[in-house]
Amino acid sequence: MTASIALVDDDRNILSSLSIAMIAEGFTTRLYSDGDAALRALIDNPPDLVVCDIKMPNMDGIELLRRLREKSTVPFIFLTSKADELDEALGLAMGADDYIAKPFSQRLLIARIRALLRRVEMRRQENGEAGPPAEITVRGRLTMDPARHRVEWDGKEVTLTVTEFMILEALAQRPGVVKNRNQLMDAAYQDDIYVDDRTIDSHIKRLRRKFREVAPDFNGIDTLYGAGYRFVED
Structure with a gap:
């Protein structure tokens, strides 16, 4: 089944370019440029994985993740600036699974996404879907x-x-x-x-x-x- 990736970033150019790259790799994408709207959608209809920028107006990525973790353990990757080491550490402390510093290679991001999805799939297989639990x-x-x-x-x-x-x-x-x-x-x-x-x-x-x-x-x-x-x- 095709994995659904939620992309959250207030920069629409980044959203567009990432979406094109994800679709080319066989994923489906859901795009959000606003943290409030993204939070509601991620809780009501969880994707397979979330890629989210930290620096956003109104609700930033840290607050989005904090609220999301009250309801969901959906795999979560942060996009962050190389200069924001504090934000990286805080994001991981709040429950992110991984982070990638900007500027980043789309190839690296896709590799991280595939690796995280494989880990999730391993857990599903251990749930008795492919052999004994x-x-x-x-x-x-x-x-x-x-x-x-x-x-x-x-x-x-x-x-x-x-x-x-x-x-x-x-x-x-x-x-x-x-x-x-x-x-x-x-x-x-x-x-x-x-x-x-x-x-x-x-x-x-x-x-x-x-x-x-x-x-x-x-x-x-x-x-x-x-x-x-x-x-x-x-």
Whole structure:
């Protein structure tokens, strides 16, 4: 089935050029130049993936994502300026799956979109659509159910994006074993797609924040400075 990509940017020239490139790659597109209108549409009729600019008038991309994440875990990629490192980190902290700095290659954006959609499809296949469902993982107070894309801590649900789920899963597979950033990148970003260290660090911070919203004493992810991260099974 053809994937539907929602493009959100107040620059209509960018919307038009991206839409032409996406359609040429076999995607269908939905275009929004206003954050308010985009938010309503994305909640009422979710696409397969969202590509959104950060800098927009009225409702910017950060606020759009914040409100969207209250209702949806739809895969989300930010477009941002190279100078806006704070915005990049904030976007990832709010629950974006990826970001690309402007100016960017359309080929790179399409590669990132395809990689993220493949990760989503892997989850769907593990849901029993292509073979037996993946086994539920239980690590102390943590329960991960890939088939339902569901995570619980002490029985309380924690809502994760696809990227966050895959990073946590990579850590929880072997409690106590340290995984460096490159290993976590390989788990979450396949197909030789480059992301920098800050991206993984931002996702880890977001994971901790989400777990502490349901369990303020959460300490399940350790940082070993200079080495990486590990899951602690208590």
